[in-house]
Amino acid sequence: MDDDIRLVERYMAGDDMAMEEIVLKYQRVIYAFVYRMTRDMEEAKDLTQKTFMNVIGGIRNFRRQSSFKTWLYQIAAHATLNQIRQCRKNEVEIGETIVCNQKGALSLLMEKQRIQDVRSALSLLPERQRLTVVLRVYEGLNCEETAGVMGCSEGAVKAQYHNGVRKLREAMKEKGHDTVS
Amino acid sequence: MTLSHDEIRGLLPEYAGVLLTDDQKQCIEAHLEQCRECAEMLVLLKDLRDCEVADPGDIFWKTLPQKIRALSRDEHARRSAWRFSPARLLPLVPALLLIILAFFVFPFQVRQAPQRDPLFRDPLEYSLLELDDITEKQIRTREGGLTAEEAALLDATAPSYHSEFVTLSSDELSALFRTLQSKDHKGG
Numbered sequence: 001m002d003d004d005i006r007l008v009e010r011y012m013a014g015d016d017m018a019m020e021e022i023v024l025k026y027q028r029v030i031y032a033f034v035y036r037m038t039r040d041m042e043e044a045k046d047l048t049q050k051t052f053m054n055v056i057g058g059i060r061n062f063r064r065q066s067s068f069k070t071w072l073y074q075i076a077a078h079a080t081l082n083q084i085r086q087c088r089k090n091e092v093e094i095g096e097t098i099v100c101n102q103k104g105a106l107s108l109l110m111e112k113q114r115i116q117d118v119r120s121a122l123s124l125l126p127e128r129q130r131l132t133v134v135l136r137v138y139e140g141l142n143c144e145e146t147a148g149v150m151g152c153s154e155g156a157v158k159a160q161y162h163n164g165v166r167k168l169r170e171a172m173k174e175k176g177h178d179t180v181s
Numbered sequence: 182m183t184l185s186h187d188e189i190r191g192l193l194p195e196y197a198g199v200l201l202t203d204d205q206k207q208c209i210e211a212h213l214e215q216c217r218e219c220a221e222m223l224v225l226l227k228d229l230r231d232c233e234v235a236d237p238g239d240i241f242w243k244t245l246p247q248k249i250r251a252l253s254r255d256e257h258a259r260r261s262a263w264r265f266s267p268a269r270l271l272p273l274v275p276a277l278l279l280i281i282l283a284f285f286v287f288p289f290q291v292r293q294a295p296q297r298d299p300l301f302r303d304p305l306e307y308s309l310l311e312l313d314d315i316t317e318k319q320i321r322t323r324e325g326g327l328t329a330e331e332a333a334l335l336d337a338t339a340p341s342y343h344s345e346f347v348t349l350s351s352d353e354l355s356a357l358f359r360t361l362q363s364k365d366h367k368g369g
Contacts, residue, residue: 011253019253023246032234041235052249056256118228136194137229143191158191169225 004068008059023052026069029139030076036134037080039123047083051076066148073139073149077131084127114177121171129164136161184208189219197226 007025010018030051035044054075062071122130128150135146136157143154150157184192184205189212195201196209213220263269349357 014257016250016254016257020246020250023249027242027245031237035234036232041237044235045237045241049245049248052245053252056249056253115228115231115233118225119232122229122232133229137197137226140195142195161194162190165222165225168229169221172225172228 002068005064008062008068011059019052019056022055026072027052030072033073033076033134033139034080036122036138037077037130038084039119043083043087047076047079050079054079067145070141070145070148073135073141073145074151077135077149081127081131117172117175117177118168121168121175124171125164125167129160129167132157132160133164133168184212186212186216186219189216190222193219193223193226197223197230 004022004025007018007022011022027048031044031048034047034051035041038044038047051072055072058075062068066074122133125133131150132146135141135149136143141149143157146157146161147154150160189209192201192205192209196206201209209219213223346354
């Protein structure tokens, strides 16, 4: 049996340690996923906690039709998208400060700027395209798993992903970055 | 192994994340040498992967599992309390009330319903007919001149008074005669 399923069953049987093990196993990936979506550390911390709280509340609804990891991402994605939509209502654009702790080399600074621009371009994507890109590129989920998290077909995932990446390339070109190194 | 341009484009995230088999990697690398579009996309994906995630610090990583464990303990306690709580039966109360209501009100309504004439159920039930005050002369027979409608209502196969008397023995007939005499020739 899958390790995750075993942990879930232990938890359902009343073992609280199993939930702690689940959190220890997944807290970093969920935090990273949420952070990449929100680009805000405090928000990412809150959403990571909220995700696991939702897991506690909804674990009895986990039907094991998908893997536990997919289900967990689904909960995190749901919480994150809700948060993003809520924030958009009273959005205040805060310019991100570039923390440069490198030793002054111009090329390194330009590299840093380039990564900064990619992040900015990512944050400007429509939320479902951003979610697809983050799940596919960062979280290493394949099309089927991503479709499971997003609750859509694999074809829709492919379309969202390609549109997202195309927009990112265009945004990078506009900012003067040649994507071929 | 051969993969199309679209298939390779779809596999680039896995390639950037080093999640492919050797065969797939070789195929993609050969394609990347010729295809500028895919090469550009790979650079972009690598840039994306290079974006750092701000570390919330050790305190967060250490306290979160404990916090969630405490919450799950509360949840378990809440669930077990609910399992043995009488409040769990609350949803059954309306159903129970309905059953009680139906149990008491329905028979009452039946009792209150207007009593139907017993003859309505079986108009030919002789035992229900009150014949005490009827004399033999008042009983109309077929020969006595029934209307066509009355005659049609009578069951032709039903045994008549005459046929009933025929089945009686002489002793029974004598006993009947004596009884009728004692009751002043009134039947019933």
